[in-house]
Amino acid sequence: MQTKMAMRIAYEAHKDQVDKSGMPYIFHPYHLAEQMTDETAVCVALLHDVAEDTDMTFEDLRELGISEGVIKSLMLLTHDKAVPYADYILSIKNSGDITAIAVKLADLRHNSNISRFELIDEKAVQSCERYKDAIKQLSS
Numbered sequence: 001m002q003t004k005m006a007m008r009i010a011y012e013a014h015k016d017q018v019d020k021s022g023m024p025y026i027f028h029p030y031h032l033a034e035q036m037t038d039e040t041a042v043c044v045a046l047l048h049d050v051a052e053d054t055d056m057t058f059e060d061l062r063e064l065g066i067s068e069g070v071i072k073s074l075m076l077l078t079h080d081k082a083v084p085y086a087d088y089i090l091s092i093k094n095s096g097d098i099t100a101i102a103v104k105l106a107d108l109r110h111n112s113n114i115s116r117f118e119l120i121d122e123k124a125v126q127s128c129e130r131y132k133d134a135i136k137q138l139s140s
Contacts, residue, residue, distance in 0.1 A: 002039060002043055002065070002066065002067060002070070003039055003042050003043055003046075005064065005065060005066070006042070006043040006046040006047050006066065006070070007033075007046055009046075009047060009050065009056070009061070009064060009066070010026060010029050010030075010046040010047055010050060011026055013050045013054040013056050014026045014029070014049070014050075014053075014054065017053070017054075019116075020116075020117055020124070021116050021117050021118055022118070023116075025049075028049075028110060029045055029046045029047070029048060029049065030046070031110055032045035032046075032048065032103060032106045032107055032110060033045040033046045035106045036102065036103070036106070038099075040067075040069055040070055040073070040099055041099045041102055041103060043066070043067075043070045044070055044073045044074060044077070044099050044100065044103050045103045045106065045107075047061065047066070047070065047074055048074065048077050048103055048107060050074070051074060051075075051078045052077075052078045052079060058071050058074065058075060061074070072097070073097055073099045073100040073103065076091065076092050076095050076097055076100040077092065077100055077103060077104060077107075085130065085134075089104075089134045089137055089138060090137070092104050092138065093137060093138050101138055104134075104138060105135060105138055105139065108131045108132075108134050108135045108138070109131075109135065111127070111128075111131050112127075112128045112131035112132055112135070114128055
């Protein structure tokens with residue numbers, strides 16, 4: 001039940017967004033969700049960018065019936081721009097939240113797949129390097 005709700009929320013939240021390659025953004029969280037092995041992880045994957053990249057808040061998600069377990073992982077995955085990226089990755093790793101770690105690893109792997117992009121510029125290459133470093137850190 002929660003998975004269907006998470007799918008609908010993610011779709012509504014991202015329906016007007018496109019990724020860096022011009023594809024509908026919703027394909028990204030759907031791709032991550034397909035790799036998860038339990039309902040909580042699927043919901044976290046579907047919703048992982050909602051609070052960070054849309055107007056929806058954690059309180060909105062609570063009001064829509066998203067569980068506290070899912071929200072806890074989402075809060076870890078939501079990068080506060082005031083926090084350096086390396087510290088953000090370290091906080092996920094040190095949290096011990098296996099769901100957040102699994103979703104972040106899938107996110108980083110998908111984001112570092114530059115074959116998805118039509119234009120591979122220096123910024124894309126630098127981002128991929130940062131993502132690969134984060135994968136190493138989270139995997140160790």
